[in-house]
Amino acid sequence: MIERTPILNVATHVIMFSGLLLLLVPVWFAFVASTHTMQAVNAIPPEFLPGDQFFTNIEAAWTRADFATKFVNSMIVAVGVVVGKVAIAAITAFSIVFFNYRLRQLAFWMVFITLMLPLEVRIVPTFAVAANALSPFQVLMNLFGITALVEAVSGVRVELNWNLLNSYTGLILPLVATATGTFLYRQFFLTIPDELVEAAKMDGAGPIRFLRDTLIPLSKTNMAALATIMFVFAWNQYLWPLLVITDTANFGVVVVELGRLIPDMTTTGGGIPEWHTAMAATLIVMVPPLLVVVLMQRWFVRGLINTDK
Amino acid sequence: MAQIGIRGVRKSYGKTQVVHGVDVDIVDGEFVVILGPSGCGKSTLLRMIAGLEEITAGEISIDGEVVNELEPRERGCAMVFQNYALYPHMTVAQNIGYSLKVAGVPRATRDQRVLETARTIGLVDFLDRKPGQLSGGQRQRVAMGRAMIREPRVFLFDEPLSNLDAKLRVQMRLEIRRLHQRLRATSVFVTHDQVEAMTLADRLIVMNEGHIDQIGTPSEVYGLPASRYVGGFIGSPPMNFLDVTVGGDGGHVVVGDGQHLSIDPAIGAGLVGQTVEVGIRPEHVTVGHRAGGSTLTAAFDFMEDLGAGRLFHGRLGGADFIVHSPEHRPPAFGEEIPLHIPRDAVHLFDPQTGKRVAAQPVVQAAAA
Ligand SMILES: Nc1ncnc2c1ncn2[C@@H]1O[C@H](COP(=O)(O)OP(=O)(O)OP(=O)(O)O)[C@@H](O)[C@H]1O
Numbered sequence A: 001m002i003e004r005t006p007i008l009n010v011a012t013h014v015i016m017f018s019g020l021l022l023l024l025v026p027v028w029f030a031f032v033a034s035t036h037t038m039q040a041v042n043a044i045p046p047e048f049l050p051g052d053q054f055f056t057n058i059e060a061a062w063t064r065a066d067f068a069t070k071f072v073n074s075m076i077v078a079v080g081v082v083v084g085k086v087a088i089a090a091i092t093a094f095s096i097v098f099f100n101y102r103l104r105q106l107a108f109w110m111v112f113i114t115l116m117l118p119l120e121v122r123i124v125p126t127f128a129v130a131a132n133a134l135s136p137f138q139v140l141m142n143l144f145g146i147t148a149l150v151e152a153v154s155g156v157r158v159e160l161n162w163n164l165l166n167s168y169t170g171l172i173l174p175l176v177a178t179a180t181g182t183f184l185y186r187q188f189f190l191t192i193p194d195e196l197v198e199a200a201k202m203d204g205a206g207p208i209r210f211l212r213d214t215l216i217p218l219s220k221t222n223m224a225a226l227a228t229i230m231f232v233f234a235w236n237q238y239l240w241p242l243l244v245i246t247d248t249a250n251f252g253v254v255v256v257e258l259g260r261l262i263p264d265m266t267t268t269g270g271g272i273p274e275w276h277t278a279m280a281a282t283l284i285v286m287v288p289p290l291l292v293v294v295l296m297q298r299w300f301v302r303g304l305i306n307t308d309k
Numbered sequence B: 001m002a003q004i005g006i007r008g009v010r011k012s013y014g015k016t017q018v019v020h021g022v023d024v025d026i027v028d029g030e031f032v033v034i035l036g037p038s039g040c041g042k043s044t045l046l047r048m049i050a051g052l053e054e055i056t057a058g059e060i061s062i063d064g065e066v067v068n069e070l071e072p073r074e075r076g077c078a079m080v081f082q083n084y085a086l087y088p089h090m091t092v093a094q095n096i097g098y099s100l101k102v103a104g105v106p107r108a109t110r111d112q113r114v115l116e117t118a119r120t121i122g123l124v125d126f127l128d129r130k131p132g133q134l135s136g137g138q139r140q141r142v143a144m145g146r147a148m149i150r151e152p153r154v155f156l157f158d159e160p161l162s163n164l165d166a167k168l169r170v171q172m173r174l175e176i177r178r179l180h181q182r183l184r185a186t187s188v189f190v191t192h193d194q195v196e197a198m199t200l201a202d203r204l205i206v207m208n209e210g211h212i213d214q215i216g217t218p219s220e221v222y223g224l225p226a227s228r229y230v231g232g233f234i235g236s237p238p239m240n241f242l243d244v245t246v247g248g249d250g251g252h253v254v255v256g257d258g259q260h261l262s263i264d265p266a267i268g269a270g271l272v273g274q275t276v277e278v279g280i281r282p283e284h285v286t287v288g289h290r291a292g293g294s295t296l297t298a299a300f301d302f303m304e305d306l307g308a309g310r311l312f313h314g315r316l317g318g319a320d321f322i323v324h325s326p327e328h329r330p331p332a333f334g335e336e337i338p339l340h341i342p343r344d345a346v347h348l349f350d351p352q353t354g355k356r357v358a359a360q361p362v363v364q365a366a367a368a
């Protein structure tokens, strides 16, 4: 597109830079705050330029929040969620696109509708299930009289119980199902020509072989895009870990721990306004998602825009 | 090496039937071409042989074994697709060797056979490339290599040449023919291009709207078309058709404007007074007077110069009429020209059924 409109050019640049400024200024202040002593941070007027306390504050934040453990936990959760989501999304979409069975459209739309039900909306029932992951089966068994039958025959009352609270499983599993990912994969799978599927059939490859040898290699960029988005999503989870983890010493994640560092009227009644440590901790927590995005950027953009075939 | 038996095979999608009962026997080592216009069900028939499409009714057997319920991989067929259908992320070598890999053939044997196959199709220098880095003709060769390496009992081709340019198409056609000469594997080739069909086929199957109209060698199908449809479909320019009445003793027919055209009395005898349709191939007519047969006059319209001959377009008995003749002198517009039509160049068709009316044995007319 060739257009010679200098005024429009200037205007678009002004808009772009104001947007950039809007995004960067808070980050800048977070950084500035993390480089001063508590007194300097709380002084009025505030500081606009970095001081010399950066490493001191970082170290303080690291030890205060016990990041050594929490980082490992966060990493386990984020990677677990990413792997789970990518695998589940790929398999679900594979089934929906390549197999012909009744109700598969219904299955797809039901998955799709869950987009409207994020974890925050269904947090209470999800918590109930996490407290005993087998309770739905128990309910069903009670309903159909299986429990009563078993009790009558063997005299043992079946009580299913699988508690997910305070465990990695509990942190990861409820976050693993993904309608977005399924949708992304479905759209990609729909672009695979029928002839390719048939060629694989003629070559003797069964469905699993086809998935492994053809679909997965072809969907690498998709996978990278999905993994990037989902890593950031999982890393930033706050509400769910806050609920299921009471044993924060062993299973706490960094984002929740970060919340505890921030001076807060409601929880600590104000406390000491240690913004310098809080901001230093914020910077530390930001690093992994930032790294993932930067490293995956090339793949990520390709996966969202086109599929290299 | 295998023979294929197709008995009463039908295919329906929901309520619409697209293949209406097909019976063919394909002999071991034969190259059979299924020819027909777009949408007549050729691909569907081929895909039923391959196992990619369920057979609604009837039976397909390979080497005497009914394969209706077998998976594609258990049928021993290899298929070459129109759009090549190569695996885009695999190299040429991996593409060709994939079926062996799936079958669990050890690495060393596999590499050996990939190399042999690549040599046959002339792609040894391209083994490390991806399909995206090949030309259309090279991709087509890879697709053939992929089919060949399995040493299948049956080769199936679904319009494999239609994405190539005219010159390459001719070349690949010859290569396929040469390959068949060497491997002698039973082959079924689908196309809507009659030249392709005629040059490749040991036997032709002409399909029309889900039926087989005729099965025969190219010269049988050309020389004795079993129906008006086959006559019009095969040959270029197409056969001329005239509505006529059988006259007198059955030794001639009367064209629309009253001219007489002599026919074989053995055929005409039983039809005196009836209306039939005659078909005459443009290349069997000559401009001018000759002995034998009959000479009719037509009004000349215009001429097409093909270099190797000329097409004279005119009107005869109220219908358009084309003559393919090496005649040099172009007549003037509207001029009456004499056309010589030998008696054995006249084909008679029943105007209702479209079937050939014949005293002579027709090779095989398919049952509807
Ligand atoms: N999946 C399908 N569902 C419904 N109808 C179909 C389906 N596949 C093919 N048909 C119909 O079956 C008929 C035959 O199709 P087929 O693909 O065999 O034609 P073809 O002779 O190979 O034509 P072409 O030369 O265009 O490839 C067509 O009328 C087509 O509309």
Ligand SMILES: [Mg+2]
Pocket: B042, B043, B044, B158, B159
């Ligand atoms: Mg077709």
